[in-house]
Amino acid sequence: MTAIRKGYSALLYAMAFIAGATLVWLMVSVILSVMMRNFGLQPFAWLFTSAEYGLFYMTMLGAPWLVREKGHVHIELVTSALSEFPRRIVSRAVALACIAVCIILAWKGAELFLTNIERGDVDTRAYYYPRWLLTVCFPLSFGLMAIEFMRFVFGSELMHTGEAGIHE
Amino acid sequence: MEWYEALLLLLGTIVFLMALGMPVALAFLAANIIGAWVFMGGDRGVGQLLNNGLGALTKYALVPIPLFLLMGEIFFHTGLGGRMFNAIDRLLGRLPGRLSYVTVLGGTGFSTLSGSSMGSTALLGSLMVPEMNRRGYKSHMSIGPILGTGGLAIIIPPSALAVLLATLAQIDVGALLIAGVIPGLILASFYIGTIWLQTKIDPDAAPAYDVPPMTFGQKTLLLMRDVVPMVGVMVVIVALMINGFVTPSEAAAFGALGVLILAAVFRCLTWDALRRSINGALRVTLMAYLIVFGSATFSQLLAFSGASRGLVSWATSFELAPLAMLLVMFAVLLLLGMFMEQISMMLLTVPIFFPLAQTLGFDPVWFGLIMLLALEISFTTPPFGLLLFVMKGVSPPGTTMREIYTSAFPFIGCSLLLVALLIAFPKLALWLPYQ
């Protein structure tokens, strides 16, 4: 059990690490392509394309980690007006609704991923890039987000503090 | 389903879920699932939603925002920002609220560089807010001006959004860009007036500490060592842009590189500072981009279901006097802007508003500028303006919703005042382009 838990955590942080590395790559790719262009070379088209795809990979791979870090911004309005006990109920119910959303998207994302493989769909930009390499992020990311939201349903920690305001 | 039922369903869902405390991005996604199910033919619609989100995120125009954030975070975490603000603090002497003025001036300068209000909010926010907070400024003295100057980015040229609007509306790009210059400067001066008023009303809002007097030589040294190199990075980037070395979207990468080099030169570039900078930039980017992922599709659902078009046609169907009609269009933009992404709004409203503006006898350039201002204001309008969330992301922990909202209001008021002035004196916008 702890082995699974450890492996899972490692996966989550590895994904977040890739997201951070992608952010750095955005900078590097832009600088490289500008330099090449201004030194009269043809910038590799993949510098441009990798930055565009990078934005997507970064967002998807980092999102579950951000759930764990409570970094997805939310507004406390109702929960701040409630007393302790009903607030706990509402907070856990909201987290449960988040799980539902993530499960639906993970499930539909998995279908999309399989359809992309079956049809051999490609994304046509500078290159013809297999679409499933992108859509595979959906089941992975939303699946892990669902698991992370589970902490706020069953765990000791709540998502909402009860203080009015936007929270991270 | 009638358009108002569709509108009610979509907006009702999102407002309800957000009020309940669902994370903003998740609330958008939940509303999208319901909307896709109802309007896009059941579960196929949900697959479409994911495809849309993928498309909305893989756009080069989104590249600068994380890089501006990275630039600001490196500035802060390496201590370069602290150095510069210390110096400015000492150079400006006793002027109350001096860093707020610096924000407006710097922000105005920066918005000439950046065409993206999200980018400049991200940069200024990560640059200024933590420092000002540390120096005892009340948060509205930092958050307010930054939200305001983020808005200047759209009307002061260069502005990607202005070019797009001019192209869609088939008006002269150059004229629309130039039309924004004087109103942009007026708006910046309103901001300065607002800060002055705020420090008068509440002297504690900005710390008025004494600084030791310095000789001219000391001042010059401080200026050359701690201010000029940092400002120099910005100047170099602007120069690179003007001579065509980089496009505005690419400028951010060089900004981040410049600050990295500077930090290395000042020997304050540590692995720890770098790690914390990337971490900070990543958090805000992820938070904002998952909202972009959700809200792009939400905008599309508003359009696809006929809800937003229905609203626009309904609101413009009344036979009103030109001024009243203008206010109706303005109100529609503000309302839609709370929920829709800016480019989608332009695509939707331009084909309806511009012909209407023409029959009402409005100058298209003047009307285009009013429309840009509406788009901008809606970007910072509570409760859902995206800039507010970006701001929250870069603010110190413990900054509350109410603080961010109340900080935004006086500066939104300035923009509204500018709109009123433009209506009363159209020459403010039109004098320069028609020279």
Place this chain on the structure above:
Amino acid sequence: EDRISAVHAFPETLIYTKSFLSFVDKVNEAGKGVVQIDVRGGPEAIGMFQQPDAVRDGVVDMVYTPGSFYGGALPEKDAMVASNLTAVETRENGGIELIDQIHQEKMGLKYLGWFDSGVCYNLWTRDEPSFDDAGNLEVEGLKLRGNNVYNAFFTNYLGAQVIDLPTGEVYSALQRGVVDATGWTQIGLIDLKWNEFLNYRIEPCFFSTDLGVIVNLEKWNSLSDESKKILQDVAIQHEKDSVEALRAKRDEDFAALEASGMKVVTLEGEAKANYLAAAREKTWERMKGLMADQPGGTDNYDRLIEHFYDLDAN
């Protein structure tokens, strides 16, 4: 009454969209009580590049889009891109029927009509183009903006330094000198205001627009015969009408551009022939390569070229 939902790839203000909307009006007029098209909007309703998947999946019934936006699934669209014929001739010679059949087999889509054809592409430059001794265009030092429609031609043949930019960024890129040349259709340059920076048009023109109406096949099959007939008849008529209308618009645009100082530079003789041959052959090459990787392979390759290119025309 049959109802068909539709979206279009480009903003409403663009000329091609207006052409599609006039087709819709004609259908709705002819189809009163039988079939009606309900336009849901453009890229603000469904993203430009997501529209082909949306019609495939039945999220929307009809889409007006360039074939190039789904070229990954249907490389055969390059036959239209490289074409020097219009929808009128290819409708007559069976080319469009062939394209329709390929759409049905590969994507589950009905190809209803090829609109706004007969408009080709030019290279537009800021500075006067130069030529070598043989009269070939010299691209050395040209900062040419490209995208995946032209690049097979630009990079593989011309060997140009191509800078990929989205359409929305081209204006500011021209303004700052990031690029100083671009390909674009004969019309539309004025609408994009690029003529503020571009001063030369290079003839001959190459390629063709590949805008078409695609309909979800399940939806198409569910329509009454009467609806199908109205849609198909109006589409065939609009194929003709749009060729005429856009040619008129092109002449208008060219006149306006010339009046504001746009100069025309023309390749001659063998240089011209080589230029045109490269445009089509590099594009066909790409098509063939991609077709080979798909089920069905290159079976249709020769027929496509035969139907969509008239070698005697130039």
